[in-house]
Each structure stands twice: as structure tokens, then as C-alpha cells.
């Protein structure tokens with residue numbers, strides 16, 4: 001399996017100079033497993049991935065499974081700017097949950113409604129399928145994707161991807177303290193080779209002013225990693241107000257508790273074989 005990070009920031013893009021070592025684009029992670037291309041979340045990093053895929057595939061058709069953790073802007077905003085969606089040769093399956101009032105397709109397409117975007121969905125010529133999912137396990141030619149609900153306002157899904165004995169877990173936008181959410185994230189992360197986890201706030205920020213915003217801390221990340229015998233922890237969904245130096249200091253603190261910790265940065269590529 002190959003994992004590559006295209007967007008690692010939470011909440012909103014932050015293209016300031018002091019953030020560029022880790023990167024300013026919002027959530028998007030590519031996973032290649034078997035013959036399949038999987039994409040987790042479509043924040044602004046999704047646009048950059050789209051340009052790279054166009055270069056790689058050229059005139060060859062492109063197919064991908066796109067899993068969305070949820071519909072907050074930082075996880076969908078790259079979709080209208082993903083060039084491969086405008087090419088009729090390509091096809092995509094989008095997977096996520098049905099929210100209370102809105103189905104998956106509508107939740108994604110409404111961001112292109114007048115007056116929010118200059119063109120509508122009719123100019124997106126790629127084949128698009130929309131697969132509403134719940135807590136389940138699906139298999140794609142030997143690649144298993146398990147889905148569990150996380151604790152986040154308006155809902156969120158976490159994913160465990162397994163292929164040939166290797167396990168990658170993508171679990172972002174999760175606030176600890178909810179029994180079901182706490183159990184689910186641990187179920188997903190059990191014996192994982194790689195746990196990509198929401199570390200938006202410092203423990204101090206969380207206690208002082210960020211309870212109920214739906215996010216976690218590096219301290220919760222290292223706790224889960226230790227409890228689940230995760231091999232490597234990737235701190236993810238960096239706060240927009242945490243610059244590179246701040247993230248460096250968060251990693252230093254986290255490493256004291258769990259030495260195999262790094263912070264996600266744009267371009268970070270990890271191969272698990």
C-alpha cells in the first residue's frame with residue numbers, strides 16, 4: 001500500500017509562509033492498494049491531487065473510489081476544482097453517509113449551486129456514482145475498507161483500509177469522550193500499521209475553549225495509538241492557527257509518549273509492503 005498526503009490542514013486553507021513546511025491545503029489523502037486508487041476526503045488538497053493524476057494518466061481513463069468522512073467545507077471544497085471530474089473518460093464512486101435531510105449526491109453537488117459557483121454540475125462529464133454507506137466492511141479485489149462512525153457535529157466516518165496484512169486507518173474529525181466514538185476509533189485502529197488521526201488542538205486549547213467543536217488532541221492520539229498497538233501515528237488536521245514551529249513542538253511532546261509519531265505534511269509519502 002502507498003499513502004500520500006495532499007492536504008493536512010483542518011477547517012480552512014492556510015497558505016501563509018509560516019505554515020508551508022507542513023502545508024496549507026485542507027484534508028485529502030491518497031491510498032493506492034492493489035489495482036485501486038482510493039481517496040479520503042476532498043479538501044483543497046484534492047485539487048492538487050487532480051492535477052498530478054491528470055499528468056500521470058494522460059489520455060488513459062482514471063477510476064477511483066472517493067470516501068468522504070463528512071461534508072464540512074474542509075473535506076469537500078476541492079471537488080469543483082478537481083480536473084479529472086470534467087473528463088468523460090473518467091469514473092468515480094463517491095462513498096459517504098446520508099445526512100438527516102440530505103443525500104450524498106445532493107450534499108456534494110449543492111456546493112456548486114447558483115450563486116456559489118460559476119458553472120453547475122452539468123459540465124462535469126466524468127461518470128459519477130454515489131454510494132451511501134453506514135458502518136460496514138466492503139471489499140474491492142482483496143482491499144477491505146471498514147467504516148465506523150466517529151463523534152463529530154453532524155456526523156463523521158472513520159475508515160480502516162486493509163490489504164495484504166497491512167492496515168491504514170484514516171480517522172479525523174473525532175472528539176473524544178463519546179463512548180461509541182471512543183470504541184469505534186479503537187476498533188478501527190487495532191494493530192494498525194498507520195493511524196492518521198485528528199490532532200487539531202493542543203490539550204490546553206481543548207480544555208480552555210474547544211470542547212464540543214468535534215476535534216481531538218495529540219494526547220488522545222498517542223493514547224489511542226498505545227492502547228491499540230498502532231505501529232505509527234500520523235498527527236493530522238492541523239489547526240489553521242498552528243504554524244510550522246507550533247506543529248514541531250506538538251510532535252516533540254507527542255514523541256515523549258509515543259516515539260513513532262510524525263505530523264502529516266503535504267507530500268509525505270509512506271509505502272507499506
Ligand SMILES: [Zn+2]
Pocket residue numbers: 010011072074075173237
Ligand atoms: Zn475537518
Ligand SMILES: [Zn+2]
Pocket residue numbers: 070072152173214
Ligand atoms: Zn468537520
